[in-house]
Amino acid sequence: MTTANTASAVITNNSSRTFVSIGLSHKYSDVYSSQASWENLAPGQTTSPALAVEYNTGFGTTGEDWWFLLAVDSQGNVWNTDPSNARWLWDKTDWGIAHFGDIIATALEVAGPETLGAGDIAGGLVDVLTAATNDTSVEGYKEFLLRDEDAGGTVTITLTDDTIQFSAPSGTADTPLALAQAAPKPATA
Template sequence: MATHQKASVEIVNQSGHKLLSVKIIHKYSDIASYTKQLDWTSIPNGAKSSNAQEVDYNTGAFTTGRDWWEVTWVNDLGEVYLTDPHNFRNLLDFGEKIGKFLSAPAMAIGSKVAITSPEPTSKTIGAAVAATGFIAELLLNSGTTDGYKQHILRSEDTKVTTQVIIKGNEVEFKSKSGSSHTGFRKVHTFPLPY
């Protein structure tokens, strides 16, 4: 019998840069109501997100579901990143094509201005949120787990499952039951308005 569970998710930023916008998509098998998009803004380097958000999953005998994760973020240099687990070519092809489309949401809010201040403005945050939102929307509409990282949540993971963005091209998914790692890559850079 399956038991519905919830786990909290946080971001720990060890990227070396302020993260202006972070989005995580979590899918649990093919249960549409368990698919979540989690959003954070303005996470300083070395800090943890100010709020945890919940994802849904099942545990128990005969449970065959899997947890799938995709993370995208924009840092204070206007660099857009996407986790890249190298498990399917489809997402790599997708990543190679989105760069030209990311310029549209950024330009729509005036992102042609060069970075001149260490603190992001609401326009800068808006540009970053538009970029990560665009990627998340495309990923959510794909209906597949191509390119998602599998990190399975267990019954003991009802506490915080932390996503740690690590320098050196790696994202770590940590929960009480264990950890998983995947790479990431830059998919686009655009100047942000400060």
């Protein structure tokens, strides 16, 4: 018998970076998908509110949980999960992903990182996550399976300077936090 479950997901920033925008996408095969973004996540902080994630358990279920994180730090660097297979995100979508870094770079050149609003970046980030979640591919996503004991619980995704750790009542998993695109160098006169 299949049981539909829901858990909560939060991101804790244990890195030395402040993220002006950070987003999370979760999908349970092609059955459920959800995404959220948060602004201004400083070191030591945890996102709020939590993202509700749905998944199935029980006899005969074949679905798997897949996770993708995308973040922009206060310097304009773009970070993501799974560097070995996330390159498709930057090449796949004409309007968004391929130009997202260019949009951020131009905005940073014009306004500077101290004046560019996190909401400006968050809007683009949500579009990117939505496009990625709607795709049936899980290339670039980290697999971290949720179990019966995770229902009603919290998945904590902890960022350090170079790793992402997924932790739930049923277990843990790690993946690299990779620099997907470096911030542009300031123009010299």
